[in-house]
Amino acid sequence: MPRRFYLLLLLVLLFKLVFHFLIIHPAYDLHRDEFLHLDQANHLAAGYLSVPPFTAFLSLLIKWLGGGVFWVRFFPALFGALTMLIVWKLVELLNGGWYAQLLAAVVFICSSMSRVNMLYQPNSFDILSWTVVFYLLVLYIRTGASPILLWLGATFGIAFLNKYNILFLAAGLLPALLLSSQRKILLNRYLYGGLLIALLMALPNVIWQIMNGLPVIHHMKELASTQLVNVDRLGFVVEQLLFFLLGTLVWGAALVGFARYAPFKPYRFIGWTFLFVMVLFVYLKAKAYYALGLYPVLIALGSVYWERLFSRPSTLYGWLKWLCLPLIMTPTLIFFRMIFPVMEPHQLERSMTPGQREVLTKWEDGKLHSMPQDFADMLGWRELAGLTVQAYETVPVSERKNTLILCDNYGQAGAINYYAGGKVSCAVTFNADYIFWFPNTDTLHYLIIVGDEPGEYVRKYASGYVKTGQISHPLAREYGTGIYLVKGISPVFPKKLRQWQLEEQAAFRAWPQVISQ
Structure with missing residues (x-):
């Protein structure tokens, strides 16, 4: 040639x-x-x-x-x-x-x-x-x-x-x-x-x-x-x-x-x-x-x-x-x-015609949204990590080793670990591979919940919680995702957390595990 x-x-x-x-x-x-x-x-x-x-x-x-x-x-x-x-x-x-x-x-x-x-x-x-x-x-x-x-x-x-x-x-x-x-x-x-x-x-x-x-x-x-x-x-x-x-x-x-x-x-x-x-x-x-x-x-x-x-x-x-x-x-x-995501998100959202929206903004849930799904999945993560760091820094320094960051999904946990790695303890979730990656939680005094407001399964084991922030980007798929600082964790909660973790791991198996992780 x-x-x-x-x-x-x-x-x-x-x-x-x-x-x-x-x-x-x-x-x-x-x-x-x-x-x-x-x-x-x-x-x-x-x-x-x-x-x-x-x-x-x-x-x-x-x-x-x-x-x-x-x-x-x-x-x-x-x-x-x-x-x-x-x-x-x-x-x-x-x-x-x-x-x-x-x-x-x-x-x-x-x-x-x-x-x-x-x-x-x-x-x-x-x-x-x-x-x-x-x-x-x-x-x-x-x-x-x-x-x-x-x-x-x-x-x-x-x-x-x-x-x-x-x-x-x-x-x-x-x-x-x-x-x-x-x-x-x-x-x-x-x-x-x-x-x-x-x-x-x-x-x-x-x-x-x-x-x-x-x-x-x-x-x-x-x-x-x-x-x-x-x-x-x-x-x-x-x-x-x-x-x-x-x-x-x-x-x-x-x-x-x-x-x-x-x-x-x-x-x-x-x-x-x-x-x-x-x-x-x-x-x-x-x-x-x-x-x-x-x-x-x-x-x-x-x-x-x-x-x-x-x-x-x-x-x-x-x-x-x-x-x-x-x-x-x-x-x-x-x-x-x-x-391609070459435009500022709000500018892209405003410039899309109904026909373009029909073709490009149908998500995996089968519904039409404001943005292509991949683009919406690329928004709000740095903000989320920053808000989590702010919540984490309100925890007394001596108690941070006894603090767990628990997220609703793998995107939240992964984004916090990527953008805030080294500034906070590792974030985990009951979603995807993270169910195998929980740290030792024998002693737990504080909990940072990322996602929906803490449910009854958390509130019954805590003295109270406060919302410290939420994702504000309206075009982010995670728009409205909140960060909640939960205090006064009961000594019983770590054992319940481990139980839920094992149950979630078992749910992924087509048959019983040959050996334990």
């Missing part, structure tokens, strides 16, 4: 990395999920209630690097850039030229991929993993080098340790390979060597799940009853089109190419995989973004197919070739301020 094409690749990757540091207005904090993942670095384990352990060890690396916002945003941006690099190399493997590579990069950047790469969640690495799986399969078909299948197994292994979503790809790949001319891969002993590598990598987390009563089953049931129940199957399909806007014409071209373009014949299993995984997700009423890992390979294939069409000797095709790039960018540029 000529040197100027490598320079183009470098510029595109650099843009992708820098882009994610420019699209978040300073008024926004980190996202509630990011706080939980970052806190896992302080409680390393082979598994967690919410996710497998890969993110926790990445969070430990972020902690070693200083734990700043820069590094929190760097890694999802890096995974996005690496995904785009693999797409670029896929185009090269498929004999596409620099135009196809540039087209694929434009489609990738002007899509929901950039929205996903904005947040420190397992999703960015999940999409990267799916893309690497397809890349390795295409590389194996092109070269016939069996050791590639060992790397395929390792990719599945690390992807499993990041997010269980990779199992849906495996479920779609198996029947797709059986239906295609590539079924012979299933007779290759290296494939089973790769499978053994994947199983060995996944084994610590599988053992953790078994020893802790398979909490993933409870997590999936809770997810289905509280969030997936609000997913509309038709809405799932519509969202797949909205993810890429006009870029849909590019990845959709790959599906056409499987039927009409002879060089794509060896890769038809990719089309079957897309179909099987989509059917599975629609049936299960999955969240739309679960399927995002399918698209990078389709973007690569579709870009090659479009480049082939544009190569016809015609002035019209020449014009269309160059018109295609700005055309794909246009919807993203028009809706840029709605797609």
Whole structure:
């Protein structure tokens, strides 16, 4: 490849990395999920209630690097850039030229991929993993080098340790390979060597799940009853089109190419995989973004197919070739301020039209709100941490070691630990992984409740409480969340707290725990 094409690749990757540091207005904090993942670095384990352990060890690396916002945003941006690099190399493997590579990069950047790469969640690495799986399969078909299948197994292994979503790809790949001319891969002993590598990598987390009563089953049931129940199957399909806007014409071209373009014949299993995984997700009423890992390979294939069409000797095709790039960018540029949190929150709320609100502000509860859910989940956290510090500082210094900060949810606890770490004792909650992270509470004289007003279960064990503040940002999802200082804690309360903690832990188990934590 000529040197100027490598320079183009470098510029595109650099843009992708820098882009994610420019699209978040300073008024926004980190996202509630990011706080939980970052806190896992302080409680390393082979598994967690919410996710497998890969993110926790990445969070430990972020902690070693200083734990700043820069590094929190760097890694999802890096995974996005690496995904785009693999797409670029896929185009090269498929004999596409620099135009196809540039087209694929434009489609990738002007899509929901950039929205996903904005947040420190397992999703960015999940999409990267799916893309690497397809890349390795295409590389194996092109070269016939069996050791590639060992790397395929390792990719599945690390992807499993990041997010269980990779199992849906495996479920779609198996029947797709059986239906295609590539079924012979299933007779290759290296494939089973790769499978053994994947199983060995996944084994610590599988053992953790078994020893802790398979909490993933409870997590999936809770997810289905509280969030997936609000997913509309038709809405799932519509969202797949909205993810890429006009870029849909590019990845959709790959599906056409499987039927009409002879060089794509060896890769038809990719089309079957897309179909099987989509059917599975629609049936299960999955969240739309679960399927995002399918698209990078389709973007690569579709870009090659479009480049082939544009190569016809015609002035019209020449014009269309160059018109295609700005055309794909246009919807993203028009809706840029709605797609990314570049505007001050109140300004964004005022500028949204009813149509935009209908598309962008439907939350996981199935209702329309004032802001996109991800944006609302990035507001009010620094204020909450500051108010908690103020309440904590009213406690006598000698009693602070006997003070517990108890929150309603993991977002509150994680935000306090991130923004006020070192200034207050660690915040905990009966929500998510925090039920395993309670400190020793044998002696407890003060309690700081974050969330709703203390209920009867607290008041009966205290002499009184006072509200010291609440989140005032009206667009924050946590708007109105209060901070309450509870005094005169009964000596009985720590034992009750431990009892409730154990009961909540037991509720996450599909069967009794093998050994105690």
